[in-house]
Structure formats: structure tokens, C-alpha cells
Amino acid sequence: MRQYDINHLRTPCYLVDLGLLRSNLELLADVQKRTSCKILLAMKGYAAWSTFALCSQYLCGTSASALHEVRLGREYFPGEVHLCAPAYRQDEMDDYLQLVDHIVFNSFTQWRLFRDRISRADRPIECGLRINPMHSEVKTKIYDPCSPGSRLGIPLDQFRPDELNGITGLHFHTLCELNSDSLERTLIAVEQQFGRFFNQMNWVNFGGGHHITRPDYDIDLLCRLITDFADRHDAQVYLEPGEAIALNTGFLIASVLDIVHNAMDIGILDTSASAHMPDVLEMPYRPVIVGADLPGAKKHTYRLAGPTCLAGDVIGDYSFDKPLKVGDSLVFTDMAHYTMVKNTMFNGINLPDIVLYEPDTDTYTVQRRFTYEDFKSRLS
Numbered sequence: 001m002r003q004y005d006i007n008h009l010r011t012p013c014y015l016v017d018l019g020l021l022r023s024n025l026e027l028l029a030d031v032q033k034r035t036s037c038k039i040l041l042a043m044k045g046y047a048a049w050s051t052f053a054l055c056s057q058y059l060c061g062t063s064a065s066a067l068h069e070v071r072l073g074r075e076y077f078p079g080e081v082h083l084c085a086p087a088y089r090q091d092e093m094d095d096y097l098q099l100v101d102h103i104v105f106n107s108f109t110q111w112r113l114f115r116d117r118i119s120r121a122d123r124p125i126e127c128g129l130r131i132n133p134m135h136s137e138v139k140t141k142i143y144d145p146c147s148p149g150s151r152l153g154i155p156l157d158q159f160r161p162d163e164l165n166g167i168t169g170l171h172f173h174t175l176c177e178l179n180s181d182s183l184e185r186t187l188i189a190v191e192q193q194f195g196r197f198f199n200q201m202n203w204v205n206f207g208g209g210h211h212i213t214r215p216d217y218d219i220d221l222l223c224r225l226i227t228d229f230a231d232r233h234d235a236q237v238y239l240e241p242g243e244a245i246a247l248n249t250g251f252l253i254a255s256v257l258d259i260v261h262n263a264m265d266i267g268i269l270d271t272s273a274s275a276h277m278p279d280v281l282e283m284p285y286r287p288v289i290v291g292a293d294l295p296g297a298k299k300h301t302y303r304l305a306g307p308t309c310l311a312g313d314v315i316g317d318y319s320f321d322k323p324l325k326v327g328d329s330l331v332f333t334d335m336a337h338y339t340m341v342k343n344t345m346f347n348g349i350n351l352p353d354i355v356l357y358e359p360d361t362d363t364y365t366v367q368r369r370f371t372y373e374d375f376k377s378r379l380s
């Protein structure tokens with residue numbers, strides 16, 4: 001890992017390394033080049049818009065889930081703006097029609113509701129349907145769109161071949177943090193069920209959940225799957241990863257505020273699992289801390305916890321070579337995705353600063369520091 005000069009940074013802060021981000025983007029751009037697919041940045045996973053100018057040099061556009069993301073993509077990311085959500089509000093459709101290039105519907109009812117308005121729009125908009133092959137690859141239930149009872153996408157028994165007039169593409173999103181072997185099995189299921197409709201389509205969106213920038217990801221297989229699919233169906237393939245864009249490009253740097261004892265040593269930090277890294281509790285998972293190990297592996301073990309009132313605001317148990325002291329800094333890795341987009345000011349605790357690091361010039365830019373006004377403006 002690169003040595004960062006973190007002593008002058010105020011904690012907590014998210015530090016995004018533009019060099020690492022560029023490496024991910026280069027890899028994704030290479031997939032586009034090898035396959036002619038188009039890759040979109042899914043803003044639900046990463047939306048640090050001060051880096052969008054950089055991302056747009058490599059990627060074809062953005063994928064949004066709701067109006068604010070659509071606006072952000074249109075304002076800051078030159079390229080296509082795609083929209084995919086479980087349902088759309090009638091009072092937001094006029095705004096969407098001004099801003100989006102693709103809109104994906106999650107049901108035939110929604111498609112029927114909006115298709116006339118879309119056909120009257122004064123800009124061309126591609127319409128698609130989200131399909132659900134009900135083929136589960138994701139083991140964590142809350143992240144599996146294919147589990148029984150899922151509302152995400154149209155299963156085959158609900159599909160209406162007689163209502164495809166005006167539909168130019170299909171979309172499926174069924175993966176989460178998975179390798180291309182999962183995509184291979186998914187494509188088999190998708191084609192077995194929906195294959196006969198693909199030849200009527202101009203494009204197919206393979207969704208997100210492709211962990212393309214992970215070191216063990218099988219990129220050759222991904223490229224082969226995309227190329228074969230595109231050739232078989234004469235369709236433009238889109239991918240819309242969120243996590244893979246910013247995977248392993250950022251850190252959350254925090255400090256120890258106090259150390260208390262209750263059956264074990266407990267470090268209270270100036271960062272919170274609940275407020276600043278909610279996936280630690282939601283997924284749940286154990287983030288990596290630079291220089292720390294599993295409890296007991298090193299000499300000094302601590303439970304690390306947040307400063308909120310939530311008893312379960314616990315990041316995990318970690319061991320260190322030296323005893324922790326008040327004021328010590330801790331560096332959590334892989335904190336650029338699904339953090340800034342999901343964090344909250346629960347308990348009135350401030351959000352971490354957003355800092356960009358440019359390795360070419362060795363400069364740190366505090367891009368955003370949050371204030372009381374940010375907290376107050378979300379309430380009334």
C-alpha cells in the first residue's frame with residue numbers, strides 16, 4: 001500500500017486515491033475496448049462527483065436509481081444517463097424525460113402507464129424492461145434480487161410478449177460482488193428463459209455486481225461472454241457496475257477518542273459503523289484496518305466502536321502490536337464505495353470530510369467538509 005501522509009488530515013475523512021481510481025477505470029476501459037460493450041457508473045455505489053470528470057474519460061455514462069442521481073449524472077458526467085428503479089412517481093416523469101437517455105421499467109403496468117408520455121417526449125428515449133431469471137448467485141439474502149418473492153424484475157410467467165412495441169432493450173441485475181463464472185451461469189438461465197426476445201432488442205444491460213477490478217476476477221471470461229452474447233443477438237451490451245469502479249480506491253481514516261473497559265478493552269472512535277460505513281452492519285462484514293489483525297493474533301485486542309448511542313454500533317474486534325492510545329489514527333481500507341452514498345448524520349455526528357489524493361503531485365485536496373448547516377438543512 002502507498003504511504004499516505006495522514007497526520008495533517010482532520011479525521012474522520014474518506015480519502016480517495018485518484019491513482020487507484022484511474023487504475024480501475026483503465027481496466028474497465030480495456031473491457032470496453034476488447035468487447036465494444038458500454039460501461040456505466042452506477043451512482044448508487046459511488047457518486048463522488050468531483051471525480052466524475054475523470055471517470056467520464058473512461059466510461060460511457062451513468063446509471064441512476066432516482067431523480068437526484070439522474071440530475072447529478074446529467075450535470076457532472078458527460079455521457080449517457082440511464083435510469084432503472086422498481087417504480088417511478090408520476091410527478092417526476094416530466095423531469096426524467098428531459099434528462100435520461102434510457103429508462104428501464106420493472107413491470108408491464110409501469111410501462112403501460114408511461115409509454116404514451118415517453119413517445120410524446122421531445123427527445124429520443126430508449127425504453128427497456130427489467131427481467132428476472134430467478135437464478136440466484138448471491139448468497140446474502142438481502143442482496144439477492146432473485147430470491148423468491150423478489151419485486152426486482154419481471155419473471156418469465158409475468159412477461160408479456162404482446163406488449164413489447166416501443167421496448168428496445170432488456171435489463172437484468174442479479175449479481176453482487178461476483179466473478180464472471182456467476183455471469184456465465186446467469187446468462188445461461190437468462191437466455192433459456194428470455195432468449196427468444198433478445199433478437200428483437202437493440203441493447204441488453206447486464207446490470208451491476210460484476211467485481212471486475214478485483215485481482216482474481218476472470219476478465220477474459222467476461223470479455224468472451226459479452227462478445228459471444230453481442231454476436232449471437234446483434235445487441236449492444238451495457239454493464240453498470242458501482243462497486244467495481246471504486247473498489248479498493250479509498251480509505252476511511254479515523255481517530256481514537258477514548259478507551260473504556262467492560263469485560264474487554266473498547267476503543268471509541270470518531271467514526272461510526274452505523275453512520276459512516278453502514279454496510280459493516282447491513283451486510284454485515286468486517287472491514288480491514290491497516291496494521292491490525294484478528295482478535296488475539298497480535299498482543300493487544302480491542303473492540304472498536306462508534307460514538308453514537310446505538311449499542312450495536314460496533315465495527316469489530318481487532319488486535320494490534322502496540323496498545324492503542326487516545327489520538328491514534330486508524331485507516332480502514334476499501335471505503336470509497338457504498339459509504340459516502342449511504343452515510344447519515346445520525347446523532348448529529350458530522351460526516352467525514354471527502355479528501356482526494358493525487359499521487360502524480362502528491363497533493364491532498366479537502367474536497368468537502370460538512371457543517372451544522374448540512375445537518376440542519378435535512379430537517380425542519
Ligand SMILES: Cc1ncc(COP(=O)(O)O)c(C=O)c1O
Pocket residue numbers: 042044045063084173175176177207208209210240241242243244
Ligand atoms: C439495477 C442495479 N444496477 C447496478 C447496481 C450496481 O451494483 P454493484 O455496485 O454491486 O456493481 C445495482 C446495485 O444494487 C442495481 O440494483
